[in-house]
Amino acid sequence: MNGTRTRFGRAKFGGTPKTLIALSLVSGIIVAVGFGSVVALTRFTGNPLLAVTVSSVCIAPVSTAGAWALMVDRGSIAGAVERxxxxxxxxxxxxxxxxxxxxxxxxxxxxxxxxxxxxxxxxxxxxxxxxxxxxxxxxxxxxxxxxxxxx
The missing domain is CATH 1.10.287 (Helix Hairpins)
Known part of the structure; x- marks a missing residue:
């Protein structure tokens, strides 16, 4: 891994920024669909597919950002503060x-x-x-x- 810093950084376990973004998206969507499924099973019994879809769409940006934050190597982000x-x-x-x-x-x-x-x-x-x-x-x-x- 070279020492260049990028806008989105690199994963702690290596790879390119594209790999980190892809893994963050996949992880975030999996978490969002899991959350949406729990909501559909516990709260909305009339139309569970709609409940899963709406809940997943609402939580996907947050879960994707959370996955990115857990996987990114802070030192590889351009403009990040050292301490x-x-x-x-x-x-x-x-x-x-x-x-x-x-x-x-x-x-x-x-x-x-x-x-x-x-x-x-x-x-x-x-x-x-x-x-x-x-x-x-x-x-x-x-x-x-x-x-x-x-x-």
Missing amino acids: PGESIENHWYAQAAQDTFHTALISVGVLGVASVFWDFSVSGSLMAIYVGSFLMGVFAVAFGLRKLRES
Whole structure:
């Protein structure tokens, strides 16, 4: 293997960038179809082929990118940072994660107190969406503020 860096890199186990892309696509599609099959078997019994197809199409890009990330040799990617753990972005990320955790603790406490005075009920799936969206928003704001303040 030569020392040239490419846009998509090379696999950890050798080969060309085309090999890595092909293996990532095949692996990602296999994972996506497996996930789609589980969804069809557990959730949608009316039209399982449609459920497998739609679920697979939705999850394929993410599973393909995940497969690529697991197989790529980081040193073969053009423009990759040598030690990402020591970058300023990593520092901002760690600080924003701490800020988000502290905000989550305070929010749970406030909601606990509010639940004493206000009786409310929310389904589990909606609560997961609300909490996830809230924490992603808090993280985005915290990261942006760290970046603005420290750059």
